[in-house]
Amino acid sequence: MALCTNYKTRKLKDQLVSLWIRFMVLLVVALPLIIAFSLFYKSWLILGHSSLSELLFSSVWRPLAGKFGFFPFIISSVWVTFIGLMLTAPICLLSAIFLTYYGSRHLLRFMQPVIDILAGIPSVIYGVWGILVIVPAVGKYLAPMLGYESSGFSIMAGGIVLSVMLIPFVLNILIEIFRTVHHDLFDASLSLGATKWQTIKHVVLRKSFAGIVSAFGLGLSRAFGETIAVLMVVGNVVGVPENLFQPGYPLPALIANNYGEMLSIPMFDSALMFAALLLMVVVVVFNIISRRTIIYLESKH
């Protein structure tokens, strides 16, 4: 009898836990949809007020007059992201190749914590570093050298800080991707007399081209949403920047800077939610395409 009740309680516990687990699975799978839907619901007001093309391509930003053109913010985001990726790309590619094909195991063991710590440093710390080092460097040296005048708080400074933050993220993915390239392909090429670099150039890079592009796609979506570090160094002036040494105002910074003050104006509130939705859509689309490509490549090997 005792055994029997014991069995029953065990069974009951198992069923309760299973129920909890099923609920969790549903919740997680639905979470992206819930987030997207709630942002869409909140931005309904602004979508009814102005047309989508007006929102995306007008550069008139006067919230109090009911004019919401996101173009200056979108263009700033695009520029900052572009510079960040351009600067991070060569460093990540070269380091990933070196760590995978040239470096010893000891080097990798030494570099792994370096990469992990770079990845773990919070973005606000990168922002402080940017203000202390990058902004003066851009304002005093880089801009005058190229013949521009700049306070330092500029798109360029945002891009540079962003590129450092992207390094560990992209580098880790690239190392993973290079590991999926078959070793016998590499060895075959070497045995035919190709040098190591030739093999990498003609075999590895060609084989993993789609993977490399996806790694940068993931980097792009990470860069597009980065908020605080960029906000701290980019200057935050509304307007379409004429050159890279002028201040910009990316989308995430727009949301972060105006929150709280906008609550009294429903349309402004809705506009900021639209910005968050826009951000999410761009990030998720790039994420899905890149991840699908990587999964496809991994399944082939």
Added chain:
Amino acid sequence: MWWRKLEEKIVYLLMVISVASLVILLLAVLISIFVKGTPYLSWEMVSQTPKGGYYFGREGGVLNAIVGSLYLSFGAVFLSLIFSLPLSLAMNIHLRARPKIVNRIRFVLDILWGIPSIVYGAFGFTIMIYLGIKASLLAGIITVGLFIMPIMVRGMDEVMKNVPVSLIESAISLGSTRMEVAFKVMVRQTIPGIVTAILLAFGRGIGDVASVLFTTGYTDNVPTSITQQTATLPLAVFFQLGSPIPEVQNRAYASALILTVIILIISIAVRFLSNKYYSNRH
């Protein structure tokens, strides 16, 4: 032939430079934070709350932010754990025979992981208004808890995936329920990995600004209840750096240093644990 050799050498040099630049960049960030923050780090700084307002007061320290950050991160980790542990157990026990579903869940988690924290912040803010709670420690815990959940699940999943199927099957064949397999076999087998995942999520949670910017508010006091507003370290850096008063800016640099030290301690702990985990397995 000479060209090939030269090309090889040039590329090799470039590669060495870029690997070295990783180390240099890390040192550059750490050194600038340490150099700027160390002079202002004092007992007063870590044991007192700001006097006369965090933005204008010249006296006091950042105790409110330190305690607030710890409350917030522990709360968020706890909340997230309630979701993450069952989910990762389910993915590796209950659903093990259905890899298609598991892979789909992993995919969704990766997408969630990629959503920027500012979007979580905006989402948390809408939930807050919907539920009628004000900016508070609670609202911050909910937002950060959601934000770190995918990191935690993926971390746990990564170690649980490596537990051999035979171990689970033999436990089941001996008459264990799936729940018993989960907590008595799986969790016990992977505890260092689980702790690592929790630490990583903690580090992510304690350092993020964008998700708590609208949800926790900011106050000079140490919160005494979950419904009160709270300061956090990253917010202390962000807000106080914008002040025109040098003493207040110094508090920001000190907060940045404290935050960096916390992150470094977490990194070391993670490294130690994962080394231990892997040396146990081989």
